[in-house]
Amino acid sequence: MLKDALVVEAKKISPPVECVAGLEARGFLFGPLISLELNVPFVPIRKKGKLPGNLLSVCYSKEYGQDVLEVQENAIKPGKRVLLVDDLLATGGSLLASYHLVKKAGAQVAASLVIIELEPLKGRDTLPTDVISLIKL
Ligand SMILES: O=P(O)(O)OC[C@H]1O[C@H](OP(=O)(O)OP(=O)(O)O)[C@H](O)[C@@H]1O
């Protein structure tokens, strides 16, 4: 099962993950399943204009234009080891912006975990994090 494969990878990470952050939209399908298995909090990283309260924001580029990702200011606790989760790694713009959000929160990225990696786009090379992908295309 896809969830089991993701959880196996997440549990291999050492030191252990302390928080899972999922990227809108499809990171919301898998991130919460992983966080429940790891018994750690889930934090949503959302597209601009969707979250209330004080926010951290990062502007980023993707294959087809620019966008902004946001997270609530106090959602990620300083010093925590955060696992970024998304469905797909293409250029890496979304995960790189999410990495910067985690750093702005004073936390660290333990790894980026995706289901599919589009290898020709070399997104992995743009990321300062470990990248774990289940399927490479
Ligand atoms: O590595 P990148 O080049 O950043 O591309 C990967 C991102 O693109 C897709 O989402 P998209 O931003 O299209 O939005 P969506 O989740 O709302 O469909 C995909 O779900 C990833 O989040």
Ligand SMILES: Nc1ncnc2[nH]cnc12
């Ligand atoms: N090249 C791509 N193919 C499918 N979905 C994507 N999302 C972002 N880039 C994509």
